[in-house]
Amino acid sequence: MTGGDDRWLQASPGPWRRAWEDLRANRPAFVAFWFLAVVAALSLVAPLLPLPSPIALKLADEPLAPTAPWNAFTTGGFRPEYWDLSALDRALVALRQSIFGDLQTAHWLGTDQKGRDLLARIVWGSRTSLAVGLLATLASLVVGVTWGAVAGLAGGRVDRVMMRIVDALYSLPFIFVVIFLITVMDGWREELQGTLGLSRESLFYVTIGLFFWLTMARVVRGQVLQLRHAEFISAARLAGARWPWILRVHVLPNVLGIVVVYLTLSIPSVLLFESFLSFLGLGIEPPKVSWGLLAVEGADAISPLGLDWWLVVAPAVAMGSVLLALNVLGDGLRDALDPKGGPA
Amino acid sequence: MSSLLEVDGLAVTFRTRRGETRAVDDFGYMLDAGETLGIVGESGSGKSVAHLAILGLLPASAHVTARRLMFDGHDLTRLRGGESRRLRGPQMSMVFQDPMSSLNPLLTIGRQLTEVLEVHENATRRDARRRAAAALGEVGISDPEARLDVYPHEMSGGMRQRVGIAMALLCRPKLLIADEPTTALDVTIQAQVLDLLRVLQHEHGTAIAFITHSLGVVAGLCERVLVLYAGRVVESASVDALFARPLHPYTRGLLASVPRLDGDTSRPLPAIAGHPTSRAEAWTACAFAARCPLVEDRCRRSVPQRDEYVEIGREGDGRHRTACFRADSAPCMEPAP
Numbered sequence: 001m002t003g004g005d006d007r008w009l010q011a012s013p014g015p016w017r018r019a020w021e022d023l024r025a026n027r028p029a030f031v032a033f034w035f036l037a038v039v040a041a042l043s044l045v046a047p048l049l050p051l052p053s054p055i056a057l058k059l060a061d062e063p064l065a066p067t068a069p070w071n072a073f074t075t076g077g078f079r080p081e082y083w084d085l086s087a088l089d090r091a092l093v094a095l096r097q098s099i100f101g102d103l104q105t106a107h108w109l110g111t112d113q114k115g116r117d118l119l120a121r122i123v124w125g126s127r128t129s130l131a132v133g134l135l136a137t138l139a140s141l142v143v144g145v146t147w148g149a150v151a152g153l154a155g156g157r158v159d160r161v162m163m164r165i166v167d168a169l170y171s172l173p174f175i176f177v178v179i180f181l182i183t184v185m186d187g188w189r190e191e192l193q194g195t196l197g198l199s200r201e202s203l204f205y206v207t208i209g210l211f212f213w214l215t216m217a218r219v220v221r222g223q224v225l226q227l228r229h230a231e232f233i234s235a236a237r238l239a240g241a242r243w244p245w246i247l248r249v250h251v252l253p254n255v256l257g258i259v260v261v262y263l264t265l266s267i268p269s270v271l272l273f274e275s276f277l278s279f280l281g282l283g284i285e286p287p288k289v290s291w292g293l294l295a296v297e298g299a300d301a302i303s304p305l306g307l308d309w310w311l312v313v314a315p316a317v318a319m320g321s322v323l324l325a326l327n328v329l330g331d332g333l334r335d336a337l338d339p340k341g342g343p344a
Numbered sequence: 345m346s347s348l349l350e351v352d353g354l355a356v357t358f359r360t361r362r363g364e365t366r367a368v369d370d371f372g373y374m375l376d377a378g379e380t381l382g383i384v385g386e387s388g389s390g391k392s393v394a395h396l397a398i399l400g401l402l403p404a405s406a407h408v409t410a411r412r413l414m415f416d417g418h419d420l421t422r423l424r425g426g427e428s429r430r431l432r433g434p435q436m437s438m439v440f441q442d443p444m445s446s447l448n449p450l451l452t453i454g455r456q457l458t459e460v461l462e463v464h465e466n467a468t469r470r471d472a473r474r475r476a477a478a479a480l481g482e483v484g485i486s487d488p489e490a491r492l493d494v495y496p497h498e499m500s501g502g503m504r505q506r507v508g509i510a511m512a513l514l515c516r517p518k519l520l521i522a523d524e525p526t527t528a529l530d531v532t533i534q535a536q537v538l539d540l541l542r543v544l545q546h547e548h549g550t551a552i553a554f555i556t557h558s559l560g561v562v563a564g565l566c567e568r569v570l571v572l573y574a575g576r577v578v579e580s581a582s583v584d585a586l587f588a589r590p591l592h593p594y595t596r597g598l599l600a601s602v603p604r605l606d607g608d609t610s611r612p613l614p615a616i617a618g619h620p621t622s623r624a625e626a627w628t629a630c631a632f633a634a635r636c637p638l639v640e641d642r643c644r645r646s647v648p649q650r651d652e653y654v655e656i657g658r659e660g661d662g663r664h665r666t667a668c669f670r671a672d673s674a675p676c677m678e679p680a681p
Contacts, residue, residue, distance in 0.1 A: 014495060015450050156404050231446035232456075234401050235511065238438055239460035240429035249459070253450045 019257070022336035029332020032325035039322060043126035047092035050100040051120040052107075053081045055287045058115025063301070063308045065110045066118075072106040083287045110310045112297060118310065121289045122318050128278075128290035129271050129322070132208060136270040137263055139209040144216025145259055149251055151217070152224025153243065163221065166214050175273075178207045182282045204283055212270060219262050223255045257337035264330035268323045275319065291319045346417070347374040348551050349398075349436075349519055353411030356390070356397045356575075360405070368394045368575045372412075377518060378549040382562035382583070384598070385572030391555045392441075394572075395521050399438060400428060416518060434464055434515035441524040443504035447496040453480070454492030457511050464515070479510040483540055502533035509540065516548055523555045538565055559602050563587060571595050574631035577650065581664040591653060591666040593636045630668070638670040 024030050042049070056079040078101075080093060109118040151162040185192060185203055193199060227233065227250075236246050271291075277283035278292025286293065298312035352372040358365045368390040375381050383391050397408045398420065413420040418431060440446035447456055457476035461467045467475070473492060480488035483506040496504055505525060512520055522541065526534040542565060545552055554566055562569050562583065569586045571579040571594065579592040590596045597616040618635040630636070633643040650667040 014452075015497075231440040231442060232448040234396075235438070235440060235446055235508075236459060237401055238399060238432050240432055240434070240463045241459065242429075242463075245463065249451070250448050254448070 019333075019336040023332055026332045026335065028328050029336075032328040032332070035325045036322065036329060039126060039325075040130060042123060043130045045092070046123050046127055047085070047089045048096050048099075049123065050096065050103050050105060051123060052104045052117035053079050054120040054124040054289055055083065055116060056081045058111070061111070061115045063111055063113050063115075063311070064107050065308075066108060066310050066314075067110070072108075073103055074106050075102050075104075078102045078104045109314045110308075112311055113301060113308065118294075118314055121294060122291070122315060125289040125291045125294055125315070126318070126322075128284055128288070129274065129319075132205070132270055132274045133267045135205055135209055136212040136267060139213045140216040140263060140266070141259070142213075144213030145220050145252070145255070147213065148217040148220030148222075149224050149247060149255065152221040153228060153247060153251060155225075155228070159221075163218075166217050169211065170214055172211075174211050175276075177211075178204075178277065179280070179282055181207060182277075201284060201288075204277065208270060208273070215266065216259070216262060219258065220255050223258055224251055227251055227254055257333075261330055261334045261337060264326050264333055268326050271319070271323065291315055295319075346414070348377045348379075348416055349373075349375040349553075350412055350414040351394075351398060351410065352413075353409075354394060354397060354413065355409050356393050356402065357407045357409075358405055359407060364407075366575060367406075368397065370576060371572075372577070373570055373580065375519070375551050375553060377551050378545070379568070380545065380552045380554060380566045382566035382569040383553060383555045383572060384557055384559060384562055384569060386557060389572040390575035391572055392523055393575075395438075395523065395553065395555060399432060399436065399521065430464070434460070435517050436519040436521070437512040437515070437517040439505075439508050439512045439520065439522045439525040442528050443501050443508055444528070446508050447504055449496055452493050452495055453499070453507055456496075457492070457507070457514060460511070460514055475514065476510075479514045480507070482513070482544070483507070483510045484536075485510075501529055502536065505529060505533070505537055506540070509537070509544070513544060513548070513550070517550060519551050519553070520545075521553045521555070524557070526558070526561065527556070534561075541565065559587075559598060571598070576631060576667065578632065578668065579664075579666040580650075581666075585664050589664075591664065591671040592632075592668045593638050593670065594632050595666075597635075636670075640669065642669055 023033065050073065078097075080097065082089075082093065085093065105117075105119060107117050107119070109122065111117055112121070147162060147166070151159045154162075182200060182203060185200065189200070192203075233246060233250055236250055241249070274283055274290060275292030275295060278290045279296050281296075284290040284293055294315035295312075298315055301308040301311040350372075351374075354368060354371040355366065356368040358367055371390070371394045373381060383395075385391050393402070393406075396402050397406065398413065400420070402408060410421055415431065415436060418427075420428070420431075423431065447453075451459075454473060454476055457479060458467075458469075458472040461472045461475065477488040477492055480491055485491055485503060485506055491499075496507075499507065505528075508525070525541075526537050529537060538561065541552065541554075544550065554562070556562060566583055568582050569580065570577055571586075571592065573592075573594050579586065579590070579595045581591075586595065587599065590599050594616070597614070600614045601616065603613055616635055628647065629645065630639075630643040630648050633639050636643065648667045648669050650665045651671070652663055652665050653671055
């Protein structure tokens with residue numbers, strides 16, 4: 001055994017490790033990855049940040065354009081006004097007050113027509129996008145991957161029945177169903193709220209979760225069908241492994257790559273969908289904010305009386321950059337997780 | 345003494361939307377402990393399917409029947425779930441054709457090797473690793489301890505096939521089915537792998553069913569040969585007898601089409617004319633009739649049975665059987681009494 005051989009043996013990273021290194025070498029994808037990480041972190045800790053309240057009104061003032069310097073803070077005048085926050089968020093806001101006191105950012109991105117700080121609204125609005133994105137991810141991962149993997153592995157009649165269910169759900173025109181459901185449910189709002197504790201928002205989330213795993217189930221099933229006849233699966237069966245073991249040890253890890261890629265490429269569509277519904281007035285309701293709502297308000301701001309351009313541009317840039325980053329990251333992941341190595 | 349593996353009248357039918365396709369029909373052989381049997385035939389002749397059926401690895405769309413399927417005193421047709429799991433893997437195991445796809449790319453060699461131990465025996469991790477390393481050393485992989493933590497993509501095809509063999513032999517099976525284990529390898533590695541199988545068989549007394557389409561490999565490794573055509577056994581004999589006096593026209597064609605260094609290299613190799621028949625016609629006639637140079641009317645009318653033949657003036661060296669009406673056209677052979 002030569003020394004060179006030893007080094008070669010020690011420097012043997014696992015497939016996941018290698019994918020991570022490939023991703024790191026891919027500059028745009030790596031930047032996109034960190035950008036998304038920062039955005040997600042900021043939106044998670046939004047209540048802690050020294051931002052003005054996203055809904056405190058100053059109706060007397062004219063809308064304020066973004067003005068330099070973009071590092072100024074003001075003290076005094078912070079009004080802790082929010083919608084019904086969860087207990088955790090309330091605690092975080094209290095913590096923010098004890099840390100920063102009245103300190104808050106000046107209106108770095110300007111204010112809207114009701115005098116609300118745009119930066120605060122964008123950061124708080126990103127939490128809706130994050131929630132929708134996480135929900136879609138969860139539904140895809142838990143329901144979609146399991147459904148597809150089981151159907152693909154079982155084959156035969158089980159597979160046919162499971163995939164016909166997916167087909168049936170697919171054939172429902174998603175957007176119309178959501179609009180229909182939400183509109184109809186609006187009629188019984190009080191009753192639903194009272195008996196089931198179901199708000200329109202939770203209904204909105206449920207519908208997204210209900211539909212969003214379908215494509216993932218198909219993608220995973222296709223992969224598993226290919227994998228099912230791999231010789232290492234036969235070898236595992238011959239070794240006496242049961243199906244759950246094969247699923248866990250051999251099948252799921254081998255489809256994980258494509259699952260991750262598919263997720264990063266499909267989250268944009270669900271973010272856009274949230275914006276679209278909120279834009280139509282069927283999604284998130286004021287006083288809560290979401291990027292879709294901000295887009296509505298931006299559109300309203302375009303009037304013959306004056307062009308408050310920042311109300312359109314800022315939310316659009318926020319949304320656009322996140323979608324772009326997700327796409328770039330998805331592309332990068334596809335190359336990194338490609339076992340054939342992709343372009344060198 | 346009864347044989348280790350007894351297969352008789354094995355038939356495999358695939359149900360498809362366009363009706364049934366019989367991939368294997370009336371397949372059978374006996375294999376004693378420590379014996380090596382070669383199974384030859386062209387692609388699609390049912391070699392692999394028959395053995396996957398014996399191991400119970402065929403998909404649900406395959407319908408398997410057998411008159412007799414005994415392994416080491418167990419009736420494989422009666423085994424269910426847990427029992428067959430205890431038998432497969434430890435007792436009967438398989439080396440696969442393609443070393444690229446027979447290892448999970450995401451598991452280290454060590455995890456892969458110890459899978460069978462994890463599933464079957466509650467061996468401790470350390471013990472499992474020790475046994476895995478020993479198995480790797482046995483198949484001639486240097487520095488086995490370190491290789492346990494290596495991933496398949498870091499190994500060459502020959503090394504991976506060695507890992508495949510180590511995996512199959514880890515539990516000291518009584519029966520090893522080798523499904524073209526050398527087809528994907530180049531010639532020198534092929535020779536090494538064959539040597540390795542020979543040595544391991546000698547040490548552990550494993551019976552090997554060696555599936556291949558290389559007659560050279562059969563001649564070098566096996567004691568007996570089975571020739572398959574269109575899902576049926578057309579000839580079975582000891583290696584010596586088969587190579588010296590092939591009875592079935594298909595076997596003769598196969599042997600004639602093997603290139604020989606001492607032959608006339610200026611002329612093109614003889615080839616068997618035509619293509620393998622579709623299975624549907626094989627029901628009522630000899631499946632080889634359409635390509636057979638010796639074909640007669642009766643070959644197209646009925647299916648020849650496997651009859652036993654002996655060489656004139658010689659004591660039979662094992663049973664030489666063939667399913668051909670024209671077998672007696674081979675010189676110096678006569679039907680066995």
